[in-house]
Amino acid sequence: MQAGENAIGDAEARGVPTVTASAGSSSRNRGWTHVLKEGDSFLVTDGQGDVHANTPGAQGLFHEGTRHLVRCAVTLGGKPALPLVAGVDATGLLLATQGTNQCVTLSDGRILVERSVLLSRQLFLWQGVCYLSLVCQNLTAQALAFPLAIALSADFADLFAVRGFESRGRGTLLPVDVEPAGLTYTYQGRDGVLRRTRVTATPFPHASAPTGLEFSPATGAFHLLPRHCL
Numbered sequence: 476m477q478a479g480e481n482a483i484g485d486a487e488a489r490g491v492p493t494v495t496a497s498a499g500s501s502s503r504n505r506g507w508t509h510v511l512k513e514g515d516s517f518l519v520t521d522g523q524g525d526v527h528a529n530t531p532g533a534q535g536l537f538h539e540g541t542r543h544l545v546r547c548a549v550t551l552g553g554k555p556a557l558p559l560v561a562g563v564d565a566t567g568l569l570l571a572t573q574g575t576n577q578c579v580t581l582s583d584g585r586i587l588v589e590r591s592v593l594l595s596r597q598l599f600l601w602q603g604v605c606y607l608s609l610v611c612q613n614l615t616a617q618a619l620a621f622p623l624a625i626a627l628s629a630d631f632a633d634l635f636a637v638r639g640f641e642s643r644g645r646g647t648l649l650p651v652d653v654e655p656a657g658l659t660y661t662y663q664g665r666d667g668v669l670r671r672t673r674v675t676a677t678p679f680p681h682a683s684a685p686t687g688l689e690f691s692p693a694t695g696a697f698h699l700l701p702r703h704c705l
Contacts, residue, residue: 508534509563509570511600515539518605523558524572524596525549528628533637536605536672542637543660543672546628549596549609552579552587552621556594570598575614581621591615592699613699623697626687629660629672651685658683 507522516538520526525548526534536544548555556574563570573596578589593612598605613619629648636642644665652659657675664670680688691697699705 507561509561510567511563511570511598511605512567513600514602516600516603516605518570518598518600520570520598522561522572523556523574524561524570524598525555528630533634535632535637537634538603540634541670542632542634543629543670544605544627544674545630545632546626547607548626549594550622550624550626551576551592551594551611552581553624554579557589568600572596576621579621585620587619587621588615591619592621610704611697611699612704613702616701618701619699621697622689622691624687624689624691627658627674628686629662631660631662631664631670631672653683653685655679655683657688658685 509520509522509524511518516536518526518536519534521530521534526536526544526546527548528546533542534545535542536547550556554577557577559573559575561570561572574594575590576587576592576594579587581587591614593614595610595612597608599608600606607625609623611623631646631648633642646662646664646666649661649663652661656677656679657673659674660672662670674688676688676690678690681691682689697705
């Protein structure tokens with residue numbers, strides 16, 4: 476997820492084998508927030524690494540005083556992960572978290588038992604780009620199939636308005652550009668500046684919509700072999 480004024484760049488979701496959290500703040504509580512800061516960009520998430528709209532604490536991805544993402548939330552089987560552990564490293568650039576799935580009844584009637592999947596994620600902020608890496612590990616001796624999705628939205632709110640100060644008015648949110656690799660959010664500001672936030676994923680999502688990305692094959696499920704990671 477890249478945030479900037481005239482040329483807004485990329486977000487990549489890439490599988491990695493392990494997640495490591497170095498010294499820094501840590502949390503097992505979704506009521507906590509984490510902050511990453513680099514240059515003119517900063518990211519505020521909940522304790523699990525998700526960004527939620529309309530929550531206290533001004534969560535979001537910000538660049539040069541504008542919030543470029545107001546929602547970025549991962550779900551397993553349609554529900555957020557249960558938090559296990561999270562930590563920001565000593566540089567303040569990397570957040571690593573681990574969580575597990577809730578018990579959920581899937582659309583075909585199958586039940587995904589709680590704590591069947593370990594979800595590890597890393598969020599890294601560098602030069603106006605926020606990189607999100609997700610790894611799912613099957614903790615059971617059976618093959619698992621479940622939906623995995625990332626809910627997204629952008630509001631391009633001014634930082635002062637986010638903090639509750641009086642706004643001088645809003646610009647115009649333009650239609651979301653939906654592409655095979657991801658999404659582009661565009662905003663025409665009252666100051667005449669066109670701002671964009673581009674979200675891309677590797678591998679490509681199986682479905683893209685203005686409200687997010689879904690990483691599921693045509694069957695509507697994310698497949699994991701016993702004890703395997705993806």
